[in-house]
Amino acid sequence: MLSVMALASCAGKGAAPKAIVVYYSQLNSTKAVAEQIATKMDIPIVSIEPVVPYDDDFNATIQRGQKEMAGELPEIKPLNVKLEDYDVIFLGYPIWFGTYATPMMTFLKNANLAGKKIVPFCSFGSGGLNTSVNDLKKALPDSEILPGYGVRAARLDAIPSEVDYFLKAGGFIKGDFTPYADFSAQAPATDEQKALFHAAVDSYGMIRAEAETVGVRDIPAGKEYLFTAREAQGGTIQVYVIDPTSGDPVFTQVLR
Numbered sequence: 548m549l550s551v552m553a554l555a556s557c558a559g560k561g562a563a564p565k566a567i568v569v570y571y572s573q574l575n576s577t578k579a580v581a582e583q584i585a586t587k588m589d590i591p592i593v594s595i596e597p598v599v600p601y602d603d604d605f606n607a608t609i610q611r612g613q614k615e616m617a618g619e620l621p622e623i624k625p626l627n628v629k630l631e632d633y634d635v636i637f638l639g640y641p642i643w644f645g646t647y648a649t650p651m652m653t654f655l656k657n658a659n660l661a662g663k664k665i666v667p668f669c670s671f672g673s674g675g676l677n678t679s680v681n682d683l684k685k686a687l688p689d690s691e692i693l694p695g696y697g698v699r700a701a702r703l704d705a706i707p708s709e710v711d712y713f714l715k716a717g718g719f720i721k722g723d724f725t726p727y728a729d730f731s732a733q734a735p736a737t738d739e740q741k742a743l744f745h746a747a748v749d750s751y752g753m754i755r756a757e758a759e760t761v762g763v764r765d766i767p768a769g770k771e772y773l774f775t776a777r778e779a780q781g782g783t784i785q786v787y788v789i790d791p792t793s794g795d796p797v798f799t800q801v802l803r
């Protein structure tokens with residue numbers, strides 16, 4: 548008994564849960580997050596590859612993606628890894644049509660991830676981690692889906708510091724970090740805050756909305772705002788905006 552225990556404690560690393568990064572990335576934004584996680588955690592990384600690669604043309608991918616979403620899921624190459632050897636899977640994907648991209652759908656249909664902890668991460672144009680996580684929970688009812696991380700493709704320079712915070716806050720790596728404060732309660736946005744909202748979203752082109760209420764908090768990079776805004780076509784959205792101490796305001800995520 549003693550020798551077994553001694554072995555277990557000697558093994559140290561071997562006794563810890565084994566983790567791996569599994570991701571799909573068409574245009575390398577998700578890959579950048581995947582590589583950052585694998586490097587910081589010092590764990591293996593493997594990518595999902597469609598048998599027929601996607602066209603570089605955005606509209607062609609949209610058309611193919613729409614067909615696939617309707618049921619013709621793409622074939623993917625076999626992963627050269629034994630997932631049964633791992634307890635924790637960092638699962639990464641681009642957001643397509645509000646959820647995880649279709650090659651990830653194929654992967655999830657075929658893989659047995661029962662009993663595993665899944666840590667989702669994604670990159671997106673404007674938003675989608677929350678919807679994709681709800682879909683993951685439905686697709687993997689026997690796995691534990693842990694809090695995830697998402698980043699806009701337009702903010703790839705934020706990945707190193709945000710992934711560092713994410714991994715520390717999730718207890719995956721050791722190190723000091725200061726937990727973010729809560730946002731202040733939503734209150735009517737002032738004219739100055741409405742102008743800040745416009746400065747952050749207008750150049751994106753796909754968000755036409757007016758800020759109505761806002762909550763604020765201090766973060767290491769400056770101030771972060773959570774706006775509730777009314778879209779031109781009617782609905783309400785929530786938009787996260789960072790106003791950095793130096794540089795222009797930028798939105799980080801839209802929740803619909």
Ligand SMILES: Cc1cc2nc3c(=O)[nH]c(=O)nc-3n(C[C@H](O)[C@H](O)[C@H](O)COP(=O)(O)O)c2cc1C
Pocket residue numbers: 571572573574575576577578605608609612640641642643644645646670671672673674675699700
């Ligand atoms: C077919 C397709 C559908 C997309 N749908 C969405 C979407 O619904 N919401 C969004 O925020 N971004 C959407 N995007 C943008 C991608 O999520 C974004 O460019 C992502 O960073 C790409 O990741 P990758 O570089 O790892 O392929 C879409 C892109 C494609 C090609």
